[in-house]
Amino acid sequence: MALCPNGHDSADPDWCDRCGAKLGALATSVTPTPPAGSPVAPATGAAVPGSVPCPNCDTSNRANALFCEGCGYDFTTGQLPPPVAPPSPPVSTPSTQGAAPGEEPERVPAEASPDGAPWVIEVSVDPEWYSAHGADSGVPCPAATSRRVGALGETVLLGRTSHRGGGGPQVVLDDDPGVSRRHAQLLRDAAGAWRVVDLGSTNGTSVGRHGAPVADAAPVEPSKPFDLTDQSVVYVGAWTALRIMPGDADPASLSSPEGGADGASS
Amino acid sequence: MATFTAEVFQNEYLPEGATEVNAVVTVTSSGTGGVVASGPASVAEMIIIDSSGSMDMPGTKMVAARRAAQAAIDEIVDGALFAVLAGNTGAQVVYPREPGLVPMDERTRAEAKQWIDTIRPGGATTLGAWLDVARSMFLTSGARQCHAVLLTDGKQEGEPPAALDQALSAADGVFQCDCRGIGEGWVVEQLRRISTALLGTVDIVADPANLAADFGEIMRNSMARGVADVRLRVWAPEGSQVRFVRQVAPQVDDLTGRGIAVSPLIREFPTGAWADESRDYHVAVAVPIAPIGSERLAARVELVVDDQVQAKGLVRAVWSENTDLTTRINPSVAHYTGQAELASAIQDGLAARRDGDERTATLKLGRAAQLAHESGNDATIRLLQKVVDIDDPDAGTVRLKRQVAAADEMALDTRSTKTIRVHKEP
Ligand SMILES: [Zn+2]
Ligand SMILES: [Zn+2]
Numbered sequence: 230m231a232l233c234p235n236g237h238d239s240a241d242p243d244w245c246d247r248c249g250a251k252l253g254a255l256a257t258s259v260t261p262t263p264p265a266g267s268p269v270a271p272a273t274g275a276a277v278p279g280s281v282p283c284p285n286c287d288t289s290n291r292a293n294a295l296f297c298e299g300c301g302y303d304f305t306t307g308q309l310p311p312p313v314a315p316p317s318p319p320v321s322t323p324s325t326q327g328a329a330p331g332e333e334p335e336r337v338p339a340e341a342s343p344d345g346a347p348w349v350i351e352v353s354v355d356p357e358w359y360s361a362h363g364a365d366s367g368v369p370c371p372a373a374t375s376r377r378v379g380a381l382g383e384t385v386l387l388g389r390t391s392h393r394g395g396g397g398p399q400v401v402l403d404d405d406p407g408v409s410r411r412h413a414q415l416l417r418d419a420a421g422a423w424r425v426v427d428l429g430s431t432n433g434t435s436v437g438r439h440g441a442p443v444a445d446a447a448p449v450e451p452s453k454p455f456d457l458t459d460q461s462v463v464y465v466g467a468w469t470a471l472r473i474m475p476g477d478a479d480p481a482s483l484s485s486p487e488g489g490a491d492g493a494s495s
Numbered sequence: 496m497a498t499f500t501a502e503v504f505q506n507e508y509l510p511e512g513a514t515e516v517n518a519v520v521t522v523t524s525s526g527t528g529g530v531v532a533s534g535p536a537s538v539a540e541m542i543i544i545d546s547s548g549s550m551d552m553p554g555t556k557m558v559a560a561r562r563a564a565q566a567a568i569d570e571i572v573d574g575a576l577f578a579v580l581a582g583n584t585g586a587q588v589v590y591p592r593e594p595g596l597v598p599m600d601e602r603t604r605a606e607a608k609q610w611i612d613t614i615r616p617g618g619a620t621t622l623g624a625w626l627d628v629a630r631s632m633f634l635t636s637g638a639r640q641c642h643a644v645l646l647t648d649g650k651q652e653g654e655p656p657a658a659l660d661q662a663l664s665a666a667d668g669v670f671q672c673d674c675r676g677i678g679e680g681w682v683v684e685q686l687r688r689i690s691t692a693l694l695g696t697v698d699i700v701a702d703p704a705n706l707a708a709d710f711g712e713i714m715r716n717s718m719a720r721g722v723a724d725v726r727l728r729v730w731a732p733e734g735s736q737v738r739f740v741r742q743v744a745p746q747v748d749d750l751t752g753r754g755i756a757v758s759p760l761i762r763e764f765p766t767g768a769w770a771d772e773s774r775d776y777h778v779a780v781a782v783p784i785a786p787i788g789s790e791r792l793a794a795r796v797e798l799v800v801d802d803q804v805q806a807k808g809l810v811r812a813v814w815s816e817n818t819d820l821t822t823r824i825n826p827s828v829a830h831y832t833g834q835a836e837l838a839s840a841i842q843d844g845l846a847a848r849r850d851g852d853e854r855t856a857t858l859k860l861g862r863a864a865q866l867a868h869e870s871g872n873d874a875t876i877r878l879l880q881k882v883v884d885i886d887d888p889d890a891g892t893v894r895l896k897r898q899v900a901a902a903d904e905m906a907l908d909t910r911s912t913k914t915i916r917v918h919k920e921p
Contacts, residue, residue, distance in 0.1 A: 244792035244795070244809070249793060418781075453734055
């Protein structure tokens, strides 16, 4: 058994049986995974060591970032993203103001109409996630609410509205202080299977299982697509939880914690 | 002793952020020895001859079909099991006159030929029922390398349309089937569905006089196959997605949906029995992004017989900042991407032409002419020229012909998937 730089046991001494990493080579391909439960840091701010300023908007970015968090500038090609019409602002109906953590979130109309969209993304304020990971942000958790966003394309960007224009996210999470501008992307393949990839966000992206305690949610490796099941919950920022469901699905039928096994597969 | 080799053609260098890896894997077998080497008793052959009422219109079709069946009988080696079916409303066993299949020898060969002469037309074309009868006979024969050749002159009728797909899913993995259409009354799509599902070939025999030679060749090819049930095993890393696995030579055949998962990261694609031959496969995998300088295995493609790996090809991914490396397009990948597009451009163009959408038909067949010209696929150019006038092959400018013989259109359709090879060209 050979040990892969990413921690896998491999029967093949040349290439890792699980991730394909070249064995015996320098382990430069490992991106460190942020430890679970790390406190939420501000998503944007002053330049930190090892960061690079964006030539387009001066936002400070991680040294190995693929895209600028501020404007979506592509560091690899030097290209600006095409301008995108700004999405309508999220509807936050404080109708359950003061709800205790754990109370059933109220559903409100979607910001982008999910009508006709084959998939919808349910975006919720999750007080349980906030108690575990977001309380350090110092920003009080809003009321537990939930909204639904239609997912028309094969990729859905999660993040914050850029003040400089540029590639706006399809799921706008401006209220959550722990969300980066280009935080994560949801990817759908031709078979309808979804994956999430963290775009090198400041606070990371975690995936848990619907109905399971948030403590069981685990951070995903940045830049590496992670397979989702129909029971997966994606956590970002201080309090945001996202679930993907078929556009015609009855939400009640999807809230059952029963279902297929979680975890990555090919 | 059969040996297999696998050779990989790819540009392994990817720019930062890229995830898609493409490779052409050429697999070559030698020393397979034919059915004599693998033991004729483990081989079963079935000849399925359409004897529906339309075979009498004109009667030359029925006569040609009998001659073709007899020519095929002559090619089956002694010791191999065989049977002859007449397909009409249901299927009748013409030979043997006892249950099951019989070994070929001097006596059974002579008897079978005599009984073939008694086949008379009458009834419907129940393709699904014919395949069902063949499947159950193969299953009880105990043979492990089963092959049929099916001849029809008509389209499916006399049974529900779903009967064909049901028969195909039941027959999957039981036997391989080569299909031939005679005349112009059959449907290319139906026979292509059979030959694709059952790992065979499909073609039109426009002139009944050529049928016997064609059947003889089909059977000789089958007798040359000495290794049964060869599988293409594809491993791809965790977090990746196998976008497609496509046979691209000698003909385009998309295998993607036919993989059998043997583990979360490994799928096997049945490829049927092999003679001494060479086939090319195009594999496309979307892999997780890795930083510049990383090297990963993007796919491992293996040829597997009886669960033993016979040959292995490694598809790699190396992320690089060097644009001289990352912008290169591998000639094999480019060539076969074009050949696969050529096949679908022809099929889409002919479908549009049948629907009366002349604009789409002209565009698609123009694109086909351009791709065939670029790649030097002269056989396809000649078939296209019977359906369109090619004004400018470089630009893909064509005009639809007003008068097209149905047989010419069907020939173009059935042969649209035939590719020419790239590495073997001088
Ligand atoms: Zn590994
Ligand atoms: Zn920027």
